[in-house]
Amino acid sequence: NLSDKLQTAFNRLRGKGKVTEQDVTEVLREVRLALLEADVNYKVVKDFVARLKERAIGAEVMENLNPGQQVVKIVFDEMMKLLGETAVPINLEGASPHVVMLVGLQGAGKTTTAGKLALHLKKRGRKPMLVAADVYRPAAVKQLEVLGSQVGVPVFSQGTDISPVQIARNSYMEAVKNRNDVLIIDTAGRLQINEELMNELQAIKASTNPVEILLVLNAMTGQAAVEVAEGFNERLDVTGFILTQLDSDARGGAALSLRAVTDRPIKFAGLGEKMDAFEPFHPDRLAGRILG
Amino acid sequence: LTGRGTIDEETYEELEDMLIQADVGVNTTMKLMTRLRETVSERRLELGEDVSDVLKEIMIEMLSTGDHALRSSPTPPTVVMMVGVNGTGKTTTLGKLAHRYQSEGKRVVVAAGDTFRAAAIEQLEIWAQRTGSHIIKHQAGSDPAAVIYDSLQAAKARGADVLLADTAGRQHTKSNLMDELNKIGRIVERERGRPADEVLLVLDSTTGQNLVQQAKEFSRIIPVTGVVLTKIDSTAKGGAALTLVEELKIPIKLLGTGEKMDQLRPFDALWFVDQLFE
Ligand SMILES: Nc1nc2c(ncn2[C@@H]2O[C@H](COP(=O)(O)OP(=O)(O)OP(=O)(O)O)[C@@H](O)[C@H]2O)c(=O)[nH]1
Ligand SMILES: Nc1nc2c(ncn2[C@@H]2O[C@H](COP(=O)(O)OP(=O)(O)OP(=O)(O)O)[C@@H](O)[C@H]2O)c(=O)[nH]1
Numbered sequence: 225n226l227s228d229k230l231q232t233a234f235n236r237l238r239g240k241g242k243v244t245e246q247d248v249t250e251v252l253r254e255v256r257l258a259l260l261e262a263d264v265n266y267k268v269v270k271d272f273v274a275r276l277k278e279r280a281i282g283a284e285v286m287e288n289l290n291p292g293q294q295v296v297k298i299v300f301d302e303m304m305k306l307l308g309e310t311a312v313p314i315n316l317e318g319a320s321p322h323v324v325m326l327v328g329l330q331g332a333g334k335t336t337t338a339g340k341l342a343l344h345l346k347k348r349g350r351k352p353m354l355v356a357a358d359v360y361r362p363a364a365v366k367q368l369e370v371l372g373s374q375v376g377v378p379v380f381s382q383g384t385d386i387s388p389v390q391i392a393r394n395s396y397m398e399a400v401k402n403r404n405d406v407l408i409i410d411t412a413g414r415l416q417i418n419e420e421l422m423n424e425l426q427a428i429k430a431s432t433n434p435v436e437i438l439l440v441l442n443a444m445t446g447q448a449a450v451e452v453a454e455g456f457n458e459r460l461d462v463t464g465f466i467l468t469q470l471d472s473d474a475r476g477g478a479a480l481s482l483r484a485v486t487d488r489p490i491k492f493a494g495l496g497e498k499m500d501a502f503e504p505f506h507p508d509r510l511a512g513r514i515l516g
Numbered sequence: 517l518t519g520r521g522t523i524d525e526e527t528y529e530e531l532e533d534m535l536i537q538a539d540v541g542v543n544t545t546m547k548l549m550t551r552l553r554e555t556v557s558e559r560r561l562e563l564g565e566d567v568s569d570v571l572k573e574i575m576i577e578m579l580s581t582g583d584h585a586l587r588s589s590p591t592p593p594t595v596v597m598m599v600g601v602n603g604t605g606k607t608t609t610l611g612k613l614a615h616r617y618q619s620e621g622k623r624v625v626v627a628a629g630d631t632f633r634a635a636a637i638e639q640l641e642i643w644a645q646r647t648g649s650h651i652i653k654h655q656a657g658s659d660p661a662a663v664i665y666d667s668l669q670a671a672k673a674r675g676a677d678v679l680l681a682d683t684a685g686r687q688h689t690k691s692n693l694m695d696e697l698n699k700i701g702r703i704v705e706r707e708r709g710r711p712a713d714e715v716l717l718v719l720d721s722t723t724g725q726n727l728v729q730q731a732k733e734f735s736r737i738i739p740v741t742g743v744v745l746t747k748i749d750s751t752a753k754g755g756a757a758l759t760l761v762e763e764l765k766i767p768i769k770l771l772g773t774g775e776k777m778d779q780l781r782p783f784d785a786l787w788f789v790d791q792l793f794e
């Protein structure tokens with residue numbers, strides 16, 4: 225894994241006395257290859273390696289008794305900076321009900337995550353309501369209703385003949401009436417390049433004024449993660465991300481790209497199919513996963 | 517990517533960047549670039565656009581392996597099973613296949629083999645209605661192997677031409693779920709004396725290098741006969757499929773190009789490579 229490779233490469237250099245820029249370049253090549261293999265976006269890798277180089281040819285490595293260990297530490301540090309060093313909680317500020325919109329590509333895990341998030345908030349003393357705003361996918365409304373009943377959270381649905389914007393608007397009024405303090409809107413999966421469907425999301429945003437617009441992304445996403453994040457962010461001003469399927473053995477390099485490109489934090493991690501497989505995102509765990 | 521003018525290092529760098537961005541992965545990219553340089557020098561090529569064409573040629577050759585057509589059984593029903601990790605498009609692809617077979621005048625039975633996920637059975641029921649297929653389903657939470665077993669009997673009894681079996685999404689990191697899939701495969705084999713005609717591994721084109729791992733692990737557990745690459749209509753290029761085909765020799769049989777019933781096309785290596793270069 226990357227961390228072992230770095231250790232070995234740099235400890236090999238110790239015996240040479242003075243560490244040269246050439247030596248560092250070779251090690252950085254290893255870092256570049258390992259990050260690309262972990263699905264980190266190639267532009268993010270370029271910038272990342274350039275920053276590492278600056279630090280690695282500085283005194284903190286060259287005059288260190290154990291340059292290998294120091295380099296691993298620098299790589300870890302720089303990764304943490306890219307992920308945002310501390311966990312950032314969900315924002316539920318302002319007037320109730322607080323609206324949270326879940327958006328993303330087809331099959332990313334939005335509906336499942338909606339159920340998980342509802343349970344998570346309910347356990348923390350909130351009174352959430354789920355909104356079935358996907359009128360396109362076969363049985364999507366039913367899927368959310370089943371999850372809602374599993375976690376004991378009410379689901380607002382109006383079938384599939386009413387527009388998602390209308391459903392969202394009506395759900396808000398219902399939440400006010402019912403005194404729910406968080407409204408979690410599950411939306412249909414879509415491509416960021418679909419103009420019409422991106423307009424629909426903007427309309428839902430305009431009519432419900434959400435405090436959180438969370439892009440739900442599969443941890444195994446490849447190089448396209450940057451385009452997807454940029455596309456959703458440009459149209460909606462995303463407030464954060466939820467990374468799903470972290471129980472897979474995907475390295476999750478896409479995560480490094482998200483914050484680099486939007487400067488927004490990953491707020492939650494999906495760790496399985498069950499409703500309790502959900503936790504606040506820990507940047508250090510992901511950095512460790514990518515480093516191997 | 518104009519690729520015009522004389523060939524220099526920049527010509528190769530641009531192509532290398534394109535491959536990486538397309539999820540082709542580091543190792544396969546290096547293999548392709550080595551083969552490319554050798555061929556360019558062998559053929560004494562001089563123009564940048566010739567280099568692009570040679571790369572396309574090499575990639576098309578890499579992707580043309582095995583039989584890309586869907587198999588059919590000499591004695592009906594033909595049995596097709598959909599497998600893969602969560603959310604890749606198994607159920608939707610099954611619906612598209614049901615539509616395709618129906619438009620060929622075939623009698624189709626579909627099996628609701630995902631007994632776990634919320635509303636999975638209801639989702640398949642809607643596809644069955646849309647395509648005039650008969651659905652075999654049990655209660656949610658029941659044994660998927662029992663549903664598959666029942667559907668084999670029903671397909672035979674009804675004289676169906678095709679049986680399309682859906683299974684639940686699962687991560688190959690979960691050994692109990694992979695055991696369940698293995699058991700389903702063995703039940704089909706025991707019941708009809710041979711494995712399913714097609715075990716289609718459904719892969720999401722937006723996935724990075726993990727695509728290869730998915731193919732390796734699933735094909736260890738069940739005899740995967742082909743790959744479906746879905747969501748090729750997204751901005752992702754599905755380049756990790758090259759490594760998969762190169763290393764495992766499993767043919768890509770179908771491409772999912774959207775969410776509608778008719779958005780399924782037979783795999784075409786030239787089409788696939790062209791979209792990767794766009
Ligand atoms: N293993 C695993 N599976 C997950 C996770 N999150 C969601 N899933 C599964 O991924 C599949 C897709 O989840 P959905 O919630 O239907 O995804 P979606 O984004 O709502 O899909 P669309 O509405 O069609 O865009 C389901 O099988 C879920 O059970 C996770 O963290 N781990
Ligand atoms: N854009 C696009 N979306 C697709 C394609 N194929 C499937 N989808 C969408 O992907 C999402 C997931 O599809 P499903 O058929 O539920 O996936 P699945 O593999 O059966 O999911 P699980 O059973 O939960 O593992 C749905 O929103 C589909 O409409 C495709 O080729 N292109």
Ligand SMILES: [Mg+2]
Nearest residue numbers: 334335358364
């Ligand atoms: Mg959904």
Ligand SMILES: [Mg+2]
Nearest residue numbers: 606607630685
């Ligand atoms: Mg399914």
